[in-house]
Amino acid sequence: MRKPVMAGNWKMNCDNEEAKELADGVTAHAGQVEGALVILCPPATALTTVQSSIANSAIKLGGQNMFWEEDGAFTGELSAKMLLSCGCEYVIIGHSERRGRFGTMDEADADDLAAVFGDTDATVNRKIKSALAAGLKPIACCGELLAERQAGRTDEVVEAQVRAMFDGVSASDAEKMIVAYEPVWAIGTGEVCDADEADRVCGMIRATVADVYSQDLADGMQVLYGGSVKPDNVDGLMAKPDIDGGLVGGASLKADSFAALIESAAQSAQ
Ligand code: PGA
DSSP: OOOOEEEEOSOOOOOOOHHHHHHHHHHHHHHTOSSSSEEEEOGGHHHHHHHHHHSSSOOOOSSOOOOOSSSSSOOTTTOOOHHHHTTSSSEEEHHHHHHOOOOSSSSHHHHHHHHHHOOHHHHHHHHHHHHHHTOOOOOOOEEHHHHHHHTTTTHHHHHHHHHHHTTOOHHHHHOEEEEEEEOGGTSSSSSSOHHHHHHHHHHHHHHHHHHSSSSHHHHHHHEESSSSOOOHHHHHHHHHHOOOOEEEGGGGGSSSHHHHHHHHHHHTTT
């Protein structure tokens, strides 16, 4: 059986004071939950603060991004080793906001930011391999743009991203990964993907993993849905057979709403 997962992606939110308050709040509400794997991904500047808050709980820590080199002249970047040294066990890799694929911005802004962050399938794959080599577990993201969905290209786009993320990754490493399906048009928009459709795409991702590795490996892999997951839609998502949890932005920034999501994930295992 796959353990349900609820991962909070705080994005560029929370200074250290706010991070402590939020992490303390999540820990108070859900620090001892055993039915779900709970992961907090604060900004890098707050990792050690959050690490202290969750120290005596079952909650795990994750980074939001990393660079593939171990160290060196890469101003502003962080390596897997550095994330590990802050207590991280996980790292989000290839989020659409890092790939420069935005659902909520006008095109000019999105183009500007794409040029700034610029993750591609190839750099996402390098980061995944570097994370695994160092002992960090990637939460690898994929998802289609609205225009791609409207053109009927969802499966083609997502499958290509999934095949690219696993390129050259051994089965024993792939087993440590979590995949997150995040349709870009659903991120931060309040427009959640219909639960049946999200489940269908997560199933397609699992079938792709089975094709690359084996049915056994695919059956054991946690596949998450992300994009406007909220307390009022989470139960419907968690009830689906191929959705093993959520990668949550907005609703992870309030302790009580994130606690409700964790509760739903833990319940779904019963
Ligand atoms: P959201 O973000 O929950 O605010 O839509 C999800 C994500 O980007 O991981």
